[in-house]
Amino acid sequence: MAANHTRVPVRLIVFILFWYVLLLPCSSQSDVKVGANPWREIIRSRRQVCVDGTYEHEGRTCCLCAAGQYLEKHCSSSPDDRVCEHCQTGTYNSNPNNFESCRPCTSCSHPNANLEVAEPCTIARDTKCRCKESHYCTSNTGSCTICHPCRVCSTKIKEPCTATNDTVCDKPEGTPTTAIVVSVLVLIVVLAAVGVAVFIWKKKKAAKQPQTSSTTPDNGNQADVEMQLLNDIEPLLPKIAEQLEWKDVEHLAMQSGMLSAAIQSCMLDYPNDSQEQTLQLLKKWVDTQGRKASNKLVQNLRDSRKIAKAERIQDILCGKNLTG
Template sequence: MLQGIPFLLLLLVLDWTGGYPFANYDVSVRESVYNLDVERTISKRNLKCNVDEYLTEENICCKRCENGSVKVSDCTKNMPNTSCTPCTDGKDYIDHPNALTKCRLCRSCDPQHGFEVAENCTIFQNRKCRCKKGFFCHPTQGCEKHCEPCNKCENDIIVKECTQDTDTVCGAKLNWIFPAVIGTSVAILVVVGIGIGVWLYKRGRKRDGFEGGHEKLNEPRRETVSLIHSCADIDLDAHVVDIVEEMTLPEVKKFVRKHNILQPTIDQIIQENAYDSSEQKIHLFLGWYQQNGMKGAYAMLINGLRDMKLCTVADKIEQKMEVVISNSQKNSLSHVTAAEESNVPSGDIEL
């Protein structure tokens, strides 16, 4: 009982003095440390680095490592440059400025998953993979992990081969009915074609002066010749206006451009005849005709218009030229007939 009295007295003294003597000291130290940390944090937040820099724990802006390398150590006040080391070529890479300490591992193009290497891995870029032959990348599922094997047509009828992005398209298996229908149709077409050919042949012989196997008397025999071949070397200078009259300016420009008239030449002709589209068409056509020459020019014109899907224009020009050739042949025939009549001996003339 008496032994606990000193302990009670000690408690009364501490209570009267306001606690432990070092309590106030500890509180002030803790407050100072806290205020210092707050000031450092605020200072660190206010410091802004450039885009190509990063902020270290020491509150210093250090330059980021360039592509293909990573950080070994931060810069310091005494050493202003960041220490960087390159990645290992073919093993890892970094494709952007960074403050990392490790490079990224290169991707593996696993053949068992249907991949092959498209581009090798370097320290600056990752390895690029693609689907190897016999595999394709599914358009909806993608091919990050694996490629899909191409479909194999059981009937060996392939409509479209397998590509990097599309699967094989197989055709339907033909049965015996379809070939029979095709064979019958072909036979019918052959018979009809022969019939049309015979009819055209007989019609041509009648038109050329044959009827019933005998040549008509007192009628000149004419040979059926293709209009294009008849006009193969005709001089188109006299018919330029009639020809371009059936064509629009864009059609003329497209035709001459397709037949090796350079664009600067076209622009010059258009500029020289700026306010007259008819003159523009005429001079554009003459420019082509002079460059090409007379030989084969008409055939090139008609065939070129048909290749450009301007069949109606080609037909109209052919009709005009057919009239020209027909009139020319009639004039030639009348000259020959007149010459023959002038050479008849006078004794043969009936009185």
């Protein structure tokens, strides 16, 4: 009888613990329906764990698609019943997502960009480009859109060209650095004195000539081009660019000796906007020409027999409002 009395409390304790463990998960699951089997709901909720995270859609929580996939259909009854599809060749998604399409892979074959493929594009990773041999790029972001040819030294190489730095050439032995600096300073002083003398001479000469009234040009000769135009045409560049085409400004840049890489970079930076390409190249060209950019622009158009464009741009420079 003593043995039977000691077994009853043990069975009772085991029975209470069993029902406590059984009912505890059911009470802690806020989304378990009343009257549902608690173990089935627990197993079902564990199966629905979203490995790549979740997103909200129309009040429902859905599982994200994995990297390399895109969302074809949102979830309807459970988080993991959304439909995902793999990205097509030439496209990718590098992170878990709920995008309805994949991004196009980056191309390394832009003309004059001097790039080559370092790592090909996969459905879960974009293409990685690098500079071709003997080329470099100084981008701080690690992603280059154009690479430049490495400098070729006529003397010894101090630091060789790398993917991110140009060649550093060593100075020739015995170069009289101090003498060169002094010579340059003397030359600058002499040129400045000559410039001042020429300026004073022209001012005196202009003072002796009778002044003529400033009239609006109505013909296409050189005298009209040399009339008083605005020296600072920066604020007018957007209006001027609207009157030009890419071929007009490209011709200007090539005639002035601008590097082909600098010209092409304007196209690469704005691949789908020809107006913005024209404006950006025009700004670069104006920066290289200085104060006489306006006269050179008008005269170049006249020399190219583009008289109508030259006259419209001359009207802009003279402060006229163009209505068409």
